[in-house]
Amino acid sequence: MARVDDLARRVQRLEDERAVVDLLTRYGFGVDSDEADATAAMYAEGCTVEVDGTTSMRSRDDVAAMVRGPGHQSILPRCAHQMGPFSVRVDGDTATATGYGRVYLRTDAGFEVWRVSAGRWELRRRGEGWEVAHRWTRSIGTADAQRLLRDGL
Amino acid sequence: MARVDDLARRVQRLEDERAVVDLLTRYGFGVDSDEADATAAMYAEGCTVEVDGTTSMRSRDDVAAMVRGPGHQSILPRCAHQMGPFSVRVDGDTATATGYGRVYLRTDAGFEVWRVSAGRWELRRRGEGWEVAHRWTRSIGTADAQRLLRDGL
Amino acid sequence: MARVDDLARRVQRLEDERAVVDLLTRYGFGVDSDEADATAAMYAEGCTVEVDGTTSMRSRDDVAAMVRGPGHQSILPRCAHQMGPFSVRVDGDTATATGYGRVYLRTDAGFEVWRVSAGRWELRRRGEGWEVAHRWTRSIGTADAQRLLRDGL
Numbered sequence: 001m002a003r004v005d006d007l008a009r010r011v012q013r014l015e016d017e018r019a020v021v022d023l024l025t026r027y028g029f030g031v032d033s034d035e036a037d038a039t040a041a042m043y044a045e046g047c048t049v050e051v052d053g054t055t056s057m058r059s060r061d062d063v064a065a066m067v068r069g070p071g072h073q074s075i076l077p078r079c080a081h082q083m084g085p086f087s088v089r090v091d092g093d094t095a096t097a098t099g100y101g102r103v104y105l106r107t108d109a110g111f112e113v114w115r116v117s118a119g120r121w122e123l124r125r126r127g128e129g130w131e132v133a134h135r136w137t138r139s140i141g142t143a144d145a146q147r148l149l150r151d152g153l
Numbered sequence: 154m155a156r157v158d159d160l161a162r163r164v165q166r167l168e169d170e171r172a173v174v175d176l177l178t179r180y181g182f183g184v185d186s187d188e189a190d191a192t193a194a195m196y197a198e199g200c201t202v203e204v205d206g207t208t209s210m211r212s213r214d215d216v217a218a219m220v221r222g223p224g225h226q227s228i229l230p231r232c233a234h235q236m237g238p239f240s241v242r243v244d245g246d247t248a249t250a251t252g253y254g255r256v257y258l259r260t261d262a263g264f265e266v267w268r269v270s271a272g273r274w275e276l277r278r279r280g281e282g283w284e285v286a287h288r289w290t291r292s293i294g295t296a297d298a299q300r301l302l303r304d305g306l
Numbered sequence: 307m308a309r310v311d312d313l314a315r316r317v318q319r320l321e322d323e324r325a326v327v328d329l330l331t332r333y334g335f336g337v338d339s340d341e342a343d344a345t346a347a348m349y350a351e352g353c354t355v356e357v358d359g360t361t362s363m364r365s366r367d368d369v370a371a372m373v374r375g376p377g378h379q380s381i382l383p384r385c386a387h388q389m390g391p392f393s394v395r396v397d398g399d400t401a402t403a404t405g406y407g408r409v410y411l412r413t414d415a416g417f418e419v420w421r422v423s424a425g426r427w428e429l430r431r432r433g434e435g436w437e438v439a440h441r442w443t444r445s446i447g448t449a450d451a452q453r454l455l456r457d458g459l
Binding site: 161 | 313316320391393449451453455
């Protein structure tokens with residue numbers, strides 16, 4: 001019985017890690033397909049999202065407004081937000097994912113790398129799944145991006 | 154006993170998802186290393202592959218012919234087909250993977266992003282592994298690519 | 307009991323594959339955040355690292371010296387080493403990971419793809435984790451890179 005308990009705990013951890021990476025992958029699908037509400041639903045009410053030093057979102061409404069806003073709309077439908085690779089640590093009902101993100105853009109001339117960033121995502125269990133509670137993203141080429149990566153080592 | 158049955162089912166699902174992503178990763182190895190037969194063997198006999206609106210392959214022979222054809226040969230050995238990230242859903246003996254793909258190219262000047270696409274891959278269990286039954290790929294920057302990603306949300 | 311043994315073996319394999327990919331992902335974090343010692347600790351004492359045909363590292367000290375050396379320092383902090391996707395095979399206390407790696411660079415003009423490579427990583431179990439014993443990396447666009455990918459098929 002103790003062995004089955006131990007196995008159940010280990011399988012749960014593998015499932016949790018897989019679910020966290022799946023959510024972050026689908027975050028890319030959400031913003032690239034202009035699905036503001038579905039993207040917002042991946043975040044916790046009362047989330048914080050800090051990009052390049054500015055806390056630009058503090059709620060699901062803010063996330064939806066970002067998707068619908070002029071900045072993001074200006075790169076639709078030409079963008080591809082590809083998330084990862086990530087290193088994920090699950091601790092009970094919270095998880096941390098550290099990793100990279102890239103935004104590719106289709107242009108008249110072909111395809112270009114528009115942005116490369118490092119990120120730290122803190123997540124919470126919500127029902128059967130997970131939600132993003134706090135996120136920090138930094139463009140590479142900065143000491144801040146290096147700090148995020150170092151913390152994920 | 155019911156708990157062990159439940160665990161076995163969950164482990165099988167994790168193994169299946171891992172096997173699907175592994176197959177799609179090795180699809181990249183196959184086309185980049187000019188292995189037409191090994192690449193074709195990853196597909197089902199009677200597969201369909203639709204790229205940018207045209208169903209260009211309907212059999213393993215078609216897949217092998219694509220690898221050996223002038224289009225693909227013109228970018229060998231300079232190309233790298235990097236698949237993912239994917240979100241995978243397994244349902245018994247079928248699975249769906251939604252995600253991105255990138256083709257990088259080595260040029261005289263260095264390296265470039267040659268193609269970025271969204272894809273939906275439908276797979277079937279075959280013996281110990283999986284095979285690709287149907288695949289849709291769309292270059293990013295199109296409403297069709299957005300639709301594929303939206304369906305994977 | 308035999309069923310639980312079988313499940314334990316399968317869960318161990320999934321955990322091992324996940325740990326190998328996690329280590330290779332964090333290798334990127336290590337070199338990008340200028341953490342020479344943490345990066346070196348991911349390798350086995352007596353490791354070999356062959357890049358584009360030259361065995362340039364034969365010990366943890368060599369790995370740390372590479373991170374601290376003029377070549378790597380010249381691209382810090384502007385680089386992002388993103389590893390994968392990988393196909394991993396675990397066999398008891400050894401594992402092989404075949405896959406791609408990309409180095410992105412932030413420049414005054416934006417972001418560029420600085421290097422795309424194929425790699426074969428041979429790893430050994432060490433305590434609770436894994437370490438890199440032997441690594442071969444080849445820039446794409448070469449027959450050697452194709453050979454590495456073909457061996458991972």
